Amino acid sequence: MLIPLLFALQAVAPDSNVYHGRSGQLAVRPPRIEATATIDGVLEEDVWNRAAMLTGFSQYQPVDGAAAIDSCEVRVWYSPSGMYFGVRAFEPHGIVNATLADRDKIDTDDYVQILLDTFNDRRRAFVFGVNPLGIQTDGIRSEGTMGAAGGPGAGGQFQNLDLNPDFVFESKGRVVEDGYEVEVFIPFKSIRYQSGEPQTWAINIIRKIQHSGYEDTWTPARRANASFLAQSGTLEDLTGLRRGLVVDVNPFATGKMLGEPDTTGWAYDATPEVGVNARWGITPNLTFDVTANPDFSQVEADVGQVTVNERFAVFFPEKRPFFLEGIEQFDTPNQLIYMRRIINPLGGVKLAGKAGRTNIGFLSTIDAKAASATGSDHPIFNLLRLRRDLGTSSTIGVSYTDKIDGDDYNRVASADARIVFAKLYFVEAQIAGAFTRTDGSSVAGPLWQITADRTGRHWGFHYTVSGIHPDFQAQSGFVPRTGIVHPFFVNRLTAYGNPGALLENWTAFFALDGIWDYNDFFDARAPLETSVSATNFITLRGNWRPTITPSWSTTSFDPAFYDDYYVERGTPTVTDTVAFAVPDRINDVFTISASVATPEFPGFSASIGTTIGKDITFFEPARANALAFHATFAWRPTDQLRTEARYVYARLNRERDGTRFSTAHIPRLKIEYQVSRPIFVRVVGQYVSQERDALRDPRTDEPILLLDPDTGTFSVAAPVTSNDLRIDWLFSYRPTPGTVVFLGYGASLTEPNAFRFAELERVADGFFLKVSYLFRM
Secondary structure: OOOHHHHHHHHOOOOOOOHHHHHHHEEEEOOOOOOOOOOOOOOOHHHHOOOOOOEOOOEOOOOOOOEEOOOEEEEEEEEEOOOEEEEEEEOOOOOOOOOOOOOOOOOOOOOOEEEEEOOOOOOEEEEEEEEEOOOOOEEEEEEEOOOOOHHHHHHHOOOEEEOOOOOOOOEEEEOOOOOEEEEEEEHHHOOOOOOOOOOOEEEEEEEEOOOOEEEEEEOOOOOOOOOOOOOOOOEEEEOOOOOOEEEEEEEEEEEEEEEEEOOOEEEEEEEEEEEEEEEEEEEOEEEEEEEEEOOOOOHHHOOOOOOOOOOOOOOOOOOOOOOOOOHHHHHOHOOOOOHHOOOEEEEEEEEEEEEEEEEEEEEEEOHHHOOOOOOOOOOOOEEEEEEEOOOOOOEEEEEEEEEEEEEEEEEEEEEEEEEEEOEEEEEEEEEEEEEEOOEEEEEEEEEEEEEEEEOOOOOOEEEEEEOOOOOOOOOOOOOOOEEEEEEEEEEEEEEEOOOOOOOOEEEEEOOOEEEEHHHHHOOOOOOOOOEEEEEEEEEEEEOEEEEEEEEEEEEOOHHHHHHOOOEEEEEOOOEEEEEEEOOOOEEEEEEEEEEEEEEOOOHHHEEEEEEEEEEEEOOEEEEEEEEEEEEEEEOOOOEEEEEEEEEEEEEEOOOOOOOEEEEEEEEEEEEEEEOOEEEEEEEEEEEEEEEEOOEEEOOOEEEOEEOOOOOOOOEEEOOOOOOOEEEEEEEEEEEEEEEEEEEEEEEEEEEEOOOOOOOEEEEEEEEEEEOOEEEEE
C-alpha cells in the first residue's frame, strides 16, 4: 500500500527543476555541471534536460498581471566557466519576426532579454538580448538615473536601458514550426560579480512579441512599483565560478583621410594612428583598464542626427571601447560626467567595479593639445564617482570631476541620494558646486535638484525642480543650458482595456513645465517660459499606437540672447543705430501634435506625425504659424536587407504678415545589407535643405543688424540658405566586440537650388579605416 502511495504522490508533485513565475517559484537553483554545450540553437544535448527550467511568464506591457498568451521556457545551468541559457519561445498566434541584423539592431524583431543582476543589489543588471536567429543586443539596465556618462541617448526620462556597452558572449538561434529556439553562453570573464561563495544573483527574463506588441516577464512584475529590478527572481547557491585570469588586450589601427578643395584642386590630410586598450580583472568585481591613444569610433555614434532650429548643444552617445567598459559606474544625475568631453585622448586609466556595497568609477586621461583652449597645453581629466547602496533599493553617491587646462581648471563636486520607500515612491536629490578659473579669473556656482516620484498602476507623478547658476560650468559633463531654474511636474493616468478589447492601454501625461531666469526665480518674477501639455499614448489591439498632444505655452525672451542685435532709427535725413528692443512676453501659443505608429509587421513598419498651431521664432522674437510633418517607413523585404526612409518637414510663417520665416526639408534614406552575421554594408544619404529669411524687427519690419564685437562693425542679418547632401558608405566586419574592421567613405555636397541635383558640388569627403583585434587570455 505504501509503494503505490509514493508513486501517486510523485506523479502529482511539482518537478523540483521547474520554476513557475506566476506561482511564485522565483528562487532558482540551477545545476552546476562539469560540461560544455555546443551553441548551435538546437536544444537536443542531454545537458539541457538536466537544467533548471523557468516558465509561467506574465504579461507586463501593455497590461500587467495577466498570464502570458504565448508561452516560453528558459533552461539555465552553469559550468565552471559560464552561464548557459536555452530558450524555447512558442508562437501559435502569429508570425515570428526574425532578421539577420547587425548587433543592437533587433528592436523590430521578436527577442528575449536575460537580465542578470550579479551583485543582487536590485539596482543594475547586465542585459543580454537575442532575436530568434541569435543576433545579439546587450547593455546595462539601471534603476533611477542612468546613461549620464553616455548621455540621454542611453535612454529617456522614463527609460533606463543603455545599449552602448558591448559584452563578449555566444548565441545562436533558429525559427522552428511552433516558434523559435535560442542558445546563449555568457562567460564569467565577460561580466563582473561578487566575491565569495555561495553567491546569489538576481534574474529576470523579458520576452517581446512583435505581432501583438506584448512584453512578457518571467517574474510577475507589476507596473505599480518604483523599481523593476526589485521584482526579479534569484539564481541561488552558485559555487565554483572560475573566472580565471581576465586580461584582454585590444590593439587597433585607424586611419582618416579628409579632403577639401583648394586653389590647386583637392587636398587630402591623412592621419594614421595606432593604439591599444587593455583590461585586467583584478577581482571578479573590480576591473582596471588602460589605453594608449584610444580610437575615435565615431562611425557608429554620429550617424542619424536630424535637427531643425536647435538652440542648444546636440548630444552624441559614447561608443569608444575604452570608455564603455564600466560606463554605468559613472552615472550621475544631471549628466555631470560626459566622457565625450574628452576629445582626442593620448592615454588614460580607469578603475570600475564594486567593493562591498560601494560602486566605484575612476577615470584619468590626458587629452591632445588641439583640445586645449590655448592649443599648447594637454588638458587633464580626472573623474570620480562613488555610489553606496542603502537598504533594498536606495542609494547615496558623490562625484568629483577635475579638468585642468594649463593654468585654467574646472572642478565640480556633487552629492546625491535616491530613497525608495513604500514600494511606489522615491525621492531623489542632488547638490553640486562648480569652481572655474579662466585666464586668471575665477567664478563659482551651484547646481541643485530635487525629485519626487510615484509609480502607481493607474496614477503616478514625477515632480522635479532643478536650478543651475549662471556661473555653473561642467566642462566634464553635459549641461546644455545654465542660468535657469526648471520646475517640471507630470501627473500620469493609465487605463487598461479588458482582454481582447480594442483599447489595451491609454496613458496620459499631464505636464506643467516652466523655465525661470535663475535670479528672477528667487526674486519671485515671472518665468521665461511656461508650457502645459497633455500627451496621450494609446495602444490598440494589434499594437497600433496613436499619440496626440495638445500644448499651450507662454514665452518671454532673455535679453542677453539679443545683446548683439541692433536696428536703425531716425528721420529721412538723420539715422542712428540703436540697441534692439526685446519684445514683451508672448502668450497663448497653442499647438497640437498627432502621430500613429504601425505594428512591427514581418517586413514593414511605419510612423507618421504632424504638428500644427503656433510657435516662436526665437531668432526674430515673435509669434509664428507652425506646420511640421515627419514620416518614417521601414521595409525589410528579406531577412538580410533593411531599408529605412525618413522625411522631416518644418515651416514657420510670421503671424503678423504671413511671410515665410523658415523652412526645412530633411529626407533621409538608409540601406543595410547583412551579408552574414558578422558582415554588413550600409549606405546612408541625407539631404538637408534649410532657408531662413533675413531677420526683421517684429515691431517695425526694419532689418536687424548684428554687431561684430571684435571690429565694432554692423552687418545686416541676411537670409540663410543651405542645400546640403551627405552620403556615407560603411563596410563592417565585427565577429565579436573588440574584433572589427570598419571601412568607410563619406562625402558632403552642396548646391545653390534645392533638390535640383544638376549643380551639386562636392565640398568635402573622407575615407576612414579601423582594424582591431581582441586578444583574450
